[in-house]
Amino acid sequence: MCLAIPAKIIEQPENSPVAIVDILGVQRQVNVMMVPGSKVGDHVLVHAGFAIEIVSEEFAAETMEIIKEYGIPTEYEEVEVEGAEAS
């Protein structure tokens, strides 16, 4: 999609490239190396497991409306993670 998914940072361990975000009501790990200076409470756009931009809450809400309009990408509908399966 041309749109990345808005999410809110809820935990940001010190010195870690990984944050916990709330994205579409689910908590996920997201890599924050592309948004240095991001902190808990910030809204970010997420793509392929990475936060790519810090945005305002308003912009996050607007973007959410558009995503709902055109369909939430299917990868957010299933919470299963392939890497966790035994081979």
Place this chain on the structure above:
Amino acid sequence: MNDVLSGFRDPEVARHIIEELHRVAVQPCKLMEVCGTHTMAIAKNGLRDVMPDTVKLLSGPGCPVCVTANAEIDLAIETGRQPGVILTTFGDMMKVPGSYSSLAREKADGRDVRIVYSPLDSLDIAEKNPDKHVVFLGVGFETTAPTVALTIREAARRGLENWSALSLHKTVPAALEALVNDPDVQINGFILPGHVSTIIGVEPYRFLAEEYGVPCVITGFEPVDVLQGVYMLAKQLADRRAEVEIAYKRAVMPEGNPSAVAAIEEVFEPGDAEWRGIGVIPGTGLTLREEFAHYDARKRVPCTPPEPREIKGCQCGDVLRGVVLPFECKLFGKGCTPEHPIGPCMVSSEGSCAAYYRYTDYGKA
């Protein structure tokens, strides 16, 4: 017009923009959007129906899955067939047909093909499967490329011996240049997506206006935003201006994301890439640099796919260039539907044909 506007959030604003558009769009022009979300916005909201006769809206190569050439899909499939390989990929590549097969078909036939949400997940799969070689299939434009670049860096940091990336990444500005130079197409203006500038900023698109005289407007995704973008393009043409204007100010980071750009530049260098329907465009692919050769699947899992072939009757290439509108393809709705897709434009969630099939009545009995 009232039917079309009744679903809009601001019908009066939309009506005003449409009236102004009719007033300024005196000369015929072809305006191209290059983003799947814009394709959907135009299809779903019936925006073609409110255009003046002089304005023709074209869909362009905005879907990275759709522009992946058959030869490239064949290479991914052949790589996945090599002994001991686990092929990991974003989900939207699974059903895309290559010359002879698709990743979904390979998986159904027993090959180890796994969908990952993030390229980082493929590193974990490599760590859990030390006796296999995990290949991550990298497809996408500049928004996705930095995520793969950072993953390659992370693989190097972890010292992974059994992981590599097959880069099919492409960059958009040079592809737009090729379209501008394509005599069959003759584009007079580009509707650019706001989020694309999140990564690379606005600068890489300036040459379209400054060297080629093609107006560009960075446009939002609400129907009123799209109308605004179209109006601003028509106004530039009427004024004989050519600029990159930003209609969607609150979304756009004109300077882009320096960390993301730095990651791409550290790991990748420009190489040739083959675009479906267009052919090879030099410098539009992202190839892993020599210092990352250890993580380049083309080197770690070399293989030779069979000769590529095009699917008979499929006009995806022409759709992607804007030469044919989705519903003008002879197979659209007859033989090619989302349930039984023939080409990637119908398969992909960002594909132009999928958007038109889903949101309009074209092609349905």
